[in-house]
Amino acid sequence: MQYRLGSKLLFLKITLLFVFFGLIVGYMSFLTSTALSSFEIYQTFKREFSERLQDLFDSDEPDLLYKAFVDTPQVGNELKRVLSNLIPQDHKDKIGLSLYSHKPDDSEWINLFSQGFPQTEESIPTGLKNQLQSAIGKKHIYNPDIFIGMEGRKELFFDLTSENDNMYYILHVSLEREGLLKFLESEKRTFISFTTIVLTLSLILGAFFAKSLSRPIQKLAEQALLFSKGDMEVHFKSKRLDDIGILARSLDKMSLNLKHRFDSMQTMNRIDKAVLSSLSRRDLLKKVANYISEQFDSNPVAVFVHRKDGAVLSALVPDRNITLGRIISFQTLPEHFLNISNDIREMSDNDLEIHKDILLPDLIQEETIAIPILNNEERMATLIISQNQFSDQDREALGMLADQVGVALRSMNEVEQREDMSKGILMALTRSVDAKSRWTAGHSERVSSLSIALGKKLNMNTEEIQNIRIAALLHDIGKLGIPEAILDKPGRLSEEEFTIIKSHPQKGDTIIQDLPGFEEVRMGVRHHHEKWDGSGYPDGLSGKRIPLIARILTLADVYDAISEDRPYRKGFTPEESYTFLQDQSGSIFDPDLLLLFLSLISEEALS
Structure with a gap:
């Protein structure tokens, strides 16, 4: 139930994320289209001016623009028509044109003509004068800014002064830029259609991605719950190459390590109990060999107990009573059988040849390793186990088990010493009576x-x-x-x-x-x-x-x-x-x- 609720929440989150993403895309589309529209108008004026004006004023006569608008209105009207044609049809009501002139020795600017938005003003504002003054000597001024959807104007300035002119001439283009709210109001149908498409795509993509994410996560969560309840056979398998696949494989590796440790702890616990229930060393080692063999899929296990004269085969799984009690002289044993290091050694073919009459060839598999069982500076025993292949986890587990077997043998030694003492006391009492x-x-x-x-x-x-x-x-x-x-x-x-x-x-x-x-x-x-x-x-x-x-x-x-x-x-x-x-x-x-x-x-x- 918790996983289904979690999947629904994940689906909702991903869907909302896609809706939000869609709205962001729409907003960015509006900003981009508006900004590009302004830039497109600027590029149009910039490209067309030089060609059209050259056609109209192919003369060396100075101040033709002033004369056209003041002395010969028909020429001025033609120039107005040319400039008006440069404005895109769908922007006619949003763009205003104004032409200003200025004598170098005079501080006043004269408005030669104004058309469209903004309306002609009787006096030129100081801020506009400053902008006109800064445009002198520059072919064009266009300052792109960051547009965030607020309503406002975009100002363009073009210097139309020729080399023969005695006055300065600046064309001022004013663009009205719609804000986001005004755009939505004027484009309701477009906005509704766009929003519907974005929401539909968001729902479809959200559902697809939510399922692709929630299903494997839900499966991993269910498997993790089973594992937490003690089902150590759970495997976290996934063929995915994304983060979920990496997570699944990491969990699987972790569960395998935990299973090895848990199995080892169970075996160690059984060995502890065997110490309490066993009445002899041989009985204890038989149980120990069986427990270890069971943990490692019933593979062959042998325990050699070291004595002064050699190593005695004290336990063997599968049970072969005919070989138990056999002594191998230290002179014939491999060197690693005699050292007191904690190294787990793989036994060579020569090592196995020495033991084949004891371990029997049918018990030997692809890999056979020897694990030392130590007591301080003394090697008490050697544990031998054979299987097709040993993983790092197997070797780690065997090292832990060998330590526990050492503890068990030390405990058994203490028990035997106490028993020997008890027997001695009993015999002393018995002989006192007799x-x-x-x-x-x-x-x-x-x-x-x-x-x-x-x-x-x-x-x-x-x-x-x-x-x-x-x-x-x-x-x-x-x-x-x-x-x-x-x-x-x-x-x-x-x-x-x-x-x-x-x-x-x-x-x-x-x-x-x-x-x-x-x-x-x-x-x-x-x-x-x-x-x-x-x-x-x-x-x-x-x-x-x-x-x-x-x-x-x-x-x-x-x-x-x-x-x-x-x-x-x-x-x-x-x-x-x-x-x-x-x-x-x-x-x-x-x-x-x-x-x-x-x-x-x-x-x-x-x-």
Whole structure:
């Protein structure tokens, strides 16, 4: 709606502009024609005088003009007729002629004759005397001035004095010049016709030019609105060679640049999120390679991570698992693979020959470039991408993405360092627990391995497996608060001692309760001694009210405990352990989980 209103306003403006232009042309035509008319009369008098006067006064006798008008009126009348014939017929009523004479020793001017406009005056005005005096000795005086359409007179002066004359003779021609308003009044029909023609032409030309301008501008405006709403596929195309065409091509170039930047920002945002959701460097780089490939029309992308001994292919799109993990020695790598500059390099045929067994020939297109990923003075990785042709915008976008990948890798390094620290702390705690008794050395790690294997049997995701691993390592952390004398007692425990032993799940829960993100782990630690039939501790939960993580830990914990020697008994044989587990189905253990666990330990026994 706004564009239609804008088009109508543009049409109106252009039409009014043409009307105004037409009126200006008409006004200028009037001024020109009027000025030219005056000049034409001047030229006529100038051209005809010398010939006509020579014919009339072909004599050496002095002062013939004075004698003609004073002594011989018939000659004067003939001269009047000749001068009158020089005036165009359509200007007879607008032009006056006067002939003045003057003796050199006399200050007075004599009017020999006057004809037409202006009327003969009894006395000659001082201003006219001055003009006559200035015309002496000059063949003609005509001062063209700027005519702006005001009503007035145009004065011409011709010196008719011959060499034999004793007096001066000046012919004064006075032209009445019509003003614009008087002209319009006298030429109403002409004015109306002219105005109608000008308005009609203005409307036609205005409509034509308005449409030729408003349509492409309206189209550009509609496309710009779509682009502003997020439609990045809009193209501003135009074959015009004028300013509108230049504007369209400029907008198209600008939109293409913005689209590249917007796509790059989206990809960078996805890379940021990948850092938070990825649990490993390999997982992160796989996502990164996929995101970059998607931005560049699913073209091949490879990421090489640099190590001390060479570059490792850590991600490849399209996925070729057979090549992942391959190491290329730095000795065989191109020099630009080793420097720490930010230069994006195009890979030569020799470079590609080195990598063809890894990248595979079918992934290589017309252009392949290598983009360095740096961390201060260290080259962390190299990003390789291949497509038919790379524009300047493509290279700029890849430079931005490489920087973001560097940020992601640095973040992953920090995450891995924190994880390594966390693992170290967990292992230290686990070994502290196991060190409380020589009989439980390695117990927590074995429970962790068995629990993880069962979790994978259940097709648990990476995060769930991670929680199982941590919960298994920490499941007996509460035993740090149990005296070694009770833990290593060779005989049966008293009721009071057993009560102390049974407190270790709660103690463990209390120890880790302030650790953020450990809610699932806490449930495993607190409930790993609950039983399917509800006879367990500390909360007497039964059936599926027992958290799944705790039911998994119970199976792994009991199996390892009965399989190992204790101060009060010898460990079970595999067959005895298997039988014991079967016997406790539905009492201690979840029957369905038990079946999976039995198949698991059977597979381990076979392996």
